Amino acid sequence: MNFTKTTEQDSNYNHLDKMSINELLTNINNEDKTVAQAVEKAIPNIENLVTPAVSKLRDGGRLFYIGAGTSGRLGILDASECPPTFGVPFDLVIGLIAGGDIAIRKAVENAEDSKTQGWKDLQDYDISDKDVVVGIAASGTTPYVISALEKCNENGIITGCITCNDASPLALTAKYPIVVVVGPEFVTGSSRMKAGTAQKMVLNMITTTIMIQLGKVKGNKMIDMQLSNNKLVDRGHKMLMKELNIERPVAETLIKKYGNVRNAINNYLLEKE
Template structure:
């Protein structure tokens, strides 16, 4: 695989930045900004594949499965970043979306580059995390050739899990045999081979899309309000009140009262306001509809 490394788009030399070290600071920043502007357009080209990935993930989560991100280095850290944001944003259990990085948790703070070269380590981690046929495994590799990720995807497929690849090269080894292959080709980096730049930005954007839209499909967003947000600090407690105000049109004081009665749960507070139900009945109604607040409101209104 080494002899083909420099054939990769992500390893090519950017013709616009060959004299980078001789340029003034502001010009370097302008070049970086111009290159970053290309990322969103590259992601746009991949939207049909991203949509297929969302459908796989949402279906799995709806039916008792989990989403796993497997990656090495920057790619692995991005997967973990997206995973750990799901519980506070969408009120999910920590095990629903999980990020796994080659080399384990210590690789978050210190680069363990050799770990990515071992496909068997990827297989071992899939076994360690108990991946099953109900789950989805998304392998992230900017180069598209990371052995650890290839091993993880192969093991996941053998276990019957759905598999998705995310890479930044048009021809990617990690894409072979997966259910959905996402290629976001952002071109050569400003600093040659530094995929923590455009490639990482593209990966972050796609992961944002997959997790966010999957959660929307699961009913964890009402309108464009993140009603499942967990009120675990002062800022988020204020956000809950604001969400209740936006969803119902009531005053701050009334939203504060309802949020307190609802135990800080924006969904319950909104249901109480829109249906007139007391907290216990609002909670029961929400539970009956799988946490989908819009379905709960429409059901209660039909029964009146």
């Protein structure tokens, strides 16, 4: 199948090596300004994926991200931030990368070209039709990702994708494709730039919306966040002070006693009854 990879098209800028530092930074920023507008166009498709994902996770399912290179690393980044931010189990949102964990820091040669390893990696987690699998690939042609989604489709598992090339094999494979066409990169083919930014934005939207729908946010506060450092403990105190109209010493006592903001609020209100 022939399709145009806009992520591989020639940059709109030439003679980058002749530009000043200011020109480089300004031109990169000008390109970046277009990314949010491209993501906006994909909101209906993002909603199409998030809606069944919320239902699956409510029923005990999990969300998997699977990718290679930059795309895989972005999925792992988003997955790894869900437990501390929303207080969910570490295995509710899982990021997988071609080549395994070593590939997070160092590229693993030919890992993304395997047509069997993606499905094997998912099987290590006892993947089932209770789960949702989202393939991430800027190019939309990564065999590791496409083949994994094909097997998911065969096994009745909901599949989505985040890609930056319309009508790509990945977009045509996923049941709920998200395509964000950001156009040529500032440095030709460097999809860690606009494409990577677009993918990160969509990942933020997916998990944040799911977690809010699952009740992990109250008002606009992360009441289930893990209080794992002094900054977050202080944030927890301030949340309690505002929510319960109490002084800091009382908030500090509640956090020490109950461990997190949600438990502190619930128990304080019970004690008041």
